[in-house]
Amino acid sequence: MKHPDDSGTAHGGTAQEGAAHEGTGVRETTTPVDARAGSFAALGLPEAVLRTLDEQGMRDPFPIQAATLPDALRGRDVLGRGRTGSGKTLAFGLPLLTRTAGRRAEPKQPLALVLVPTRELAQQVTQALAPYAEALRLRMATVVGGMSIGRQIAALRQGAEVVVATPGRLHDLVERNACRLGRVRITVLDEADQMCDLGFLPQVTEVLAQVRPEGQRMLFSATLDGDVDQLVRDHLHDPVVHSVDPAEGSVATMEHHVLVVHGPDRYAVTTEIAARDGRVLLFLETKHAVDQLTRHLRAHGVQAGALHSGKSQPQRTRTLAQFKEGRITALVATDVAARGLHIDDLDLVVNVDPPADPKDYVHRAGRTARAGESGRVVTLVASGGRRETVRMLTGAGIRATVTTVRSGEAELTRITGAQAPSGVPLDGGPAAPRPKNTNAPFRGLGTTKGTPRATGGRPSRKAGEARKLAEARRAAQVRRSG
DSSP states (O other), X not given: OOOOOTTOOOXXXXXXXXXXXXXXXXXXXXXXXXXOOSOGGGGTOOHHHHHHHHHTTOOSOOHHHHHHHHHHHTTOOEEEEOOTTSSHHHHHHHHHHHHHTTOOOBTTBOSEEEEOSSHHHHHXXXXXXXXXXXXXXXXXXXXXXXXXXXXXXXXXXXXXXXXXXOHHHHHHHHHTTSOOOTTOOEEEEESHHHHHHTTOHHHHHHHHHHSOTTSEEEEEESXXXXXHHHHHHHHOSSOEEEEOSOTTOOOTTEEEEEEEEXXXXXXXXXXXXXXXXXXXXXXXXXXXXXXXXXXXXXXXXOOEEEESTTSOXXXXXXXXXXXXXXXXXXXEEOGGGSSSOOOTTOOEEEESSOOSSHHHHHHHHTTSSGGGOOEEEEEEEOGGGHHHHHHHHHHTTOOOXXXXXXXXXXXXXXXXXXXXXXXXXXXXXXXXXXXXXXXXXXXXXXXXXXXXXXXXXXXXXXXXXXXXXXXXXXXXXXXXXX
16 A cells, blocks of 8 residues: 655645634634535545445445545644534544554554543544454554553553553553554544543643654544644644534534423432433433432333443443443433443433533533434423523523423423333332322322422421321311211
């Protein structure tokens, strides 16, 4: 295979016309969302890659792929902005693999590097690119925390042309002299804004200082702002910029709903949504809240699984696999699941805890309506938090439908597919209490409408004493009247 020059870049080309990207000083080309190059064959990819694309059912490139592949294949530095789920992985992965093919890595010295913010995204990128790497006879290694560092050191020692890594673990391996970056010709930063948000900017900058200075760099993200602009200015060489979707991520195939819920009814509403037919991804703010809701859902018969940074990587991998296969229907997660996670046919995302930041909302929402499919995003709020949530959505460029709902109501079912759970616990223990009146709506935690609540959903002791007193008074009245 004929290779571009070892410098990895093709400087001197004419940048495409467009508006200057704020802060970077480069020109931005906006590609219409429905743009197509016609076929992957027209983009100049190798026959082995085209054959694999066909085997994977990939017929036509997505807009971000059609826009960036020609420049990336020529060795240009690329700055790509596309809504999450728009096909960025193949947009950077295919040119990276194509331009690396035919070379062989020395032990501990990869030739291409993909940096991502999370373990889940690293594994997903590896899985997505593996068929094409195999077709081109390239070896890949995944380097992430939470997994055996010894096995990762062994994989690097055996030689891997392409490494997919999270910044923290890669830093550890470099410190141990188990990985050397001096021969890396192509470097990709995927979801760069999240890496910066998570505090990885120092490690990312350190990596870029160690790879070949004249090598090709590609930066892909759903948003380009803040520290990302600094990375572009300092480390990309005359990049061509392509933006294929609005930065807000509000697309025609995605519906947004704000459901105003009475505070005590929130758990019951969440339970009924989780019990719907079909999968649902529910976001909460804290690990403790995720575990608590997951236990509650499973106690009420909902096939739920928890995903957060407190879980081991094998646990996280297993839970994700079960959710993708449908063995878990409700995935309860923190924002660790808000980036890069791809689930086919996921049509509902629920913000049980509304995010405070518009960007976080955009990325949570991006787990549905992927690759042109339709989806719905629901945010639960108490009446007092409605205004703040609508303001956050406005900041994300999203106009949502606001509806007041209660558990058991037809309107909640219409919007989310909610239904009463079976009440049969999945992990042993007694069945969850159900209303005696089968016509009464399910209220969650074993209560019915109008029944006082206490911890665990049972009537409080004071309420029980008051009810007994009222019954005694009624009995006395009956005796007197008789």
